[in-house]
Amino acid sequence: MHQNFSFGACRLRRDFVRRRIRPDCFKTETVSQALFVEAVLKRANLSVDSAPDGREWGALATEASNPSTENLDTLSTEEVVSLILEEDRRGLETALRSREGIAQAALWVAETIDGGGGVVFAGAGTSGRLGILEASECPPTFGTGPEQIRAVIAGGREATFLAREGAEDIFKDGADAVGDLGAGDLLIGLSASSATPYVLGALAAARDRGGRTILLTCAPPGALADVADLILALDTGPEVLTGSTRLKAGSATKAVLNAITTAAMVRLGKVYGNLMVDLSVGSDKLRDRALRIIEAAGEVSRGEAGQLYEATDGEVKTAIVMALCDLDVKPARDRLREAGSHVRRALAGRVGPEKNGILDE
Numbered sequence: 001m002h003q004n005f006s007f008g009a010c011r012l013r014r015d016f017v018r019r020r021i022r023p024d025c026f027k028t029e030t031v032s033q034a035l036f037v038e039a040v041l042k043r044a045n046l047s048v049d050s051a052p053d054g055r056e057w058g059a060l061a062t063e064a065s066n067p068s069t070e071n072l073d074t075l076s077t078e079e080v081v082s083l084i085l086e087e088d089r090r091g092l093e094t095a096l097r098s099r100e101g102i103a104q105a106a107l108w109v110a111e112t113i114d115g116g117g118g119v120v121f122a123g124a125g126t127s128g129r130l131g132i133l134e135a136s137e138c139p140p141t142f143g144t145g146p147e148q149i150r151a152v153i154a155g156g157r158e159a160t161f162l163a164r165e166g167a168e169d170i171f172k173d174g175a176d177a178v179g180d181l182g183a184g185d186l187l188i189g190l191s192a193s194s195a196t197p198y199v200l201g202a203l204a205a206a207r208d209r210g211g212r213t214i215l216l217t218c219a220p221p222g223a224l225a226d227v228a229d230l231i232l233a234l235d236t237g238p239e240v241l242t243g244s245t246r247l248k249a250g251s252a253t254k255a256v257l258n259a260i261t262t263a264a265m266v267r268l269g270k271v272y273g274n275l276m277v278d279l280s281v282g283s284d285k286l287r288d289r290a291l292r293i294i295e296a297a298g299e300v301s302r303g304e305a306g307q308l309y310e311a312t313d314g315e316v317k318t319a320i321v322m323a324l325c326d327l328d329v330k331p332a333r334d335r336l337r338e339a340g341s342h343v344r345r346a347l348a349g350r351v352g353p354e355k356n357g358i359l360d361e
Helices: 009-019 031-042 077-096 099-114 125-142 165-169 171-177 197-208 248-267 284-297 302-311 316-325 329-338
Strands: 119-123 149-153 186-190 212-217 230-233
Touching: 077 099, 077 248, 099 119, 099 186, 099 212, 099 230, 099 248, 119 125, 119 197, 125 149, 125 186, 125 248, 165 197, 171 197, 186 197, 186 248, 197 212, 212 248, 284 302, 284 316, 302 316, 316 329
Parallel strands: 119 149, 119 186, 186 212, 212 230
Antiparallel strands: none
């Protein structure tokens, strides 16, 4: 039954002042939701206390039972697989409905990197590992530096490979993990439930230091409406396997992270057409890809692509500008720099209008 519920204001305000979190961060609609938030706040001290009881954890949308899978153990293997994939599809459809907010997040990532700041993903468990995956893929794909996009996970590096479930309950660890963030940086908190203390600690610390904050969650909007500057609440609903947010919630989270980073890199000029022209070549496969990109975008033979690649020390963008504008290495680099490292802008006046459109946002 839904009803209004208010905390003991004086006691909670003291808690908020001590932790320097705005007192209006937590908004609830039901008694059970309010009890859970109160439990999270109580647990936001230096140590981990006993876990909240079932009333509190059970209030989370991500812990709800999915009525369509109540007989999961009686189904055939093919039926189980079909259900899992169908729920994943629904999760992605939910993410698509949040595309406006996702686009805003991508623009913030681009603005942060363009301004010399850093982007940090913070999460626990599956969410934390997805943040690590996204951060680790950006340098080879887009040529970003490891300090520009990175990730922290509850429990530290070893939690990437070995689950440390209790680590997510320590608010202070999240705050400490992002202690080097400041104004000009961006913290993206990843929490399927929206209530992971480690993530809330990271968000609170980043805001306290003047950084921008985003919370990406698979919970319904509203419960923590002001805990970050931007809330991406996908509301993917209950999982096929009750509470297992590595499933539909994980798939939706990964899709949104893909969209955020890729769209941000498009805005930063690290993509020309649909080609990753800022890739970092660290393997034979990626060297071959770089040559194919120069060959296609620069409209040259494979042999010429190889010569351009060597002449530019593997700078794909420079090689393309050299090929299309008939320039030597230094003039091509200068032209790219003047164009803000955007290949299409550097080619303005050289190629036809169908290839010369620039979308500024």
